[in-house]
Amino acid sequence: MSRYSIFSLARNAMSHHQNWERAWRSPEPKKRYDAIIVGGGGHGLATAYYLAKEHGMRNIAVLEKGWIGGGNTGRNTTIVRSNYLWDEATHLYEKSMKLWEGLSQDLNYNVMFSQRGVYNLGHTLQDMRDIQRRVNANRLNGVDGEVVHAAELQTRIPHLNCSPDSRYPVLGASFQARGGTARHDAVAWGFARGADRYGVDIIQNCEVTGFRRENGKILGVDTSQGYIESPKVGVVTAGSSSVLAEMAGLSLPLESHPLQAFVSEPIKPVLDTVVMSNAVHGYISQSDKGDLVIGAGIDSYTGYGQRGSFSTIEHTMTAIMELFPIFSRVRMNRQWGGIVDTCPDACPIISKTDIKGLYFNCGWGTGGFKATPGSGWVFAHTVAKDQAHELNAAFSLDRFASGALIDEHGAAGVAH
Amino acid sequence: MLLIECPYCGTRDESEFSYGGEAHNARPADPDALTDEQWADYIFYRQNPKGLHRELWNHSSGCRRWFNAIRDTVSYKFQCVYKIEDPRPELAEANTTISAGEKS
Ligand SMILES: Cc1cc2nc3c(=O)[nH]c(=O)nc-3n(C[C@H](O)[C@H](O)[C@H](O)COP(=O)(O)OP(=O)(O)OC[C@H]3O[C@@H](n4cnc5c(N)ncnc54)[C@H](O)[C@@H]3O)c2cc1C
Ligand SMILES: [Zn+2]
Secondary structure, three states: OOOOOHHHHHHHHHOOOOOOOOOOOOOOOOOEOOEEEEOOOHHHHHHHHHHHHHHOOOOEEEEOOOOOOOOHHHOOOOEEOOOOOOHHHHHHHHHHHHHHHHHHHHHOOOOOOEOOOEEEEEOOHHHHHHHHHHHHHHHHOOOOOEEEEHHHHHHHOOOOOOOOOOOOOOOEEEEEOOOEEOOHHHHHHHHHHHHHHOOOEEEOOOOEEEEEEEOOEEEEEEEOOEEEEOOOEEEOOHHHHHHHHHHOOOOOOOEEEEEEEEEEEEOOOOOOOEEEEOOOOEEEEEOOOOEEEEEEEEOOOOOOOOOOOHHHHHHHHHHHHHHOHHHOOOOEEEEEEEEEEEOOOOOOEEEEOOOEOEEEEEOOOOOOHHHHHHHHHHHHHHHHHOOOOOOOHHHOOOHHHHOOOOOOOOOOOOOO | OOEEEEOOOEEEEHHHOEEEEEOOOOOOOOHHHOOHHHHHHHHOOOOOOOOEEEEEEEOOOOOOOEEEEEEEOOOOOEEEEEOOOOOOOOOOHHHOOEOHHHHO
């Protein structure tokens, strides 16, 4: 497969861009693979890519029930940051941040990673104390962070309502300059193309319907395209993880909730960073196309329908209006929902299971896009070596019985 | 917007209610006898089914009373609501809508 470069661009211009090679093949599934990844979201595709790249495996399939990136990967609001509170979480997300910083080059695919910075606003004295504490913790862990007070914030983000008269006045923010956004589809496509180059089979429209096992060991998976044998199966299915676990006779401490997002009509550049508020609960950035990208909290009830409630839309818009009154007459173009797998401590589960050869990577909830490369990297290690990497050892399933939770609720500013 | 039927007040907008999670998750009768795994199961593990789900709702901006419901987590359609002290309707028979009037 040819590399993307200025030369390939020029060459393809000669034939009016009609003859670009397909970015990945569409093969028939083989009878047997050395490893199967269930779920063709960013995390699953990244896992396959790093299994091939870092661990020399080649006979790998990614099985996706719909189309790749059609789950939360293609539905999220693309905020990337690594300023979590606890050491375990910070190290995991920071590994991911470092991979993001070289990802377009590594994949030879422009994922449009844009380090435009991320602000997490504080609206109360306690918010500001928590922000101080988190920024200090980040710096001790070698992660960039800065506390910004309201007057300075107003000069950096002129349209943000920092007036002391507002209902929940903005007192300041934490700022991570290396944070930002990336293009979600490109992340799925870039990892798919990268994995395909190593010979990974990406099989779409292939739903896993059951697991076969014997003597506590995995044998393979039943799918809508027949039975496929494999000694190693890694499941990365986000909101559907409980359903897959049940097929394997396991249970997980997860609940699946709808999470909605919105984009406005495109407008001229007005916001050059990412602004998030936990207290009024909304967050916003502006895409390169010019649309405002907006999100907020989960719908309260559990659900698997990829849509949410009107009352949550109203709440989100109220929060954005509170922060940016200037956007009051911007019209929303599109609204949608994804299904997020929330975990009791707001941290992922990247773990072996009681069934040998069966691994789960889930529980990323509302905030796993930022972790896509790092999650794939540590999960590939876990699947290849049948052992957690030191970066994900603390994220095993047994922490719920041992009590060694990594409580990022609230601590991390906002849950995305 | 969902329309939810409070067994005490009747049908109201979703925004009047708070969600209470999985129903019938009773606190263990003899806490000292539990293993760590059993505690984890009680505190953290939920069924999270794709389909019919027994769950708690609170009419928080109304009568403020708790009640149970069976709801389909894919269509979000409520199959029925029942009071805390009511016997649990079977999931199979939950496919027909039982109104609060018929129930009480
Ligand atoms: C509205 C919204 C906003 C968000 N905003 C952010 C944000 O700003 N920043 C951030 O970091 N995170 C955010 N997130 C969270 C983030 O999107 C997810 O944590 C992350 O994308 C999960 O990636 P994934 O690859 O694990 O899951 P997915 O992309 O959901 O992939 C899972 C795949 O598994 C497939 N699958 C399911 N069942 C089966 C089966 N039986 N057989 C085969 N395949 C199956 C699905 O079709 C799906 O494609 C947001 C999420 C949503 C919904
Ligand atoms: Zn009531």
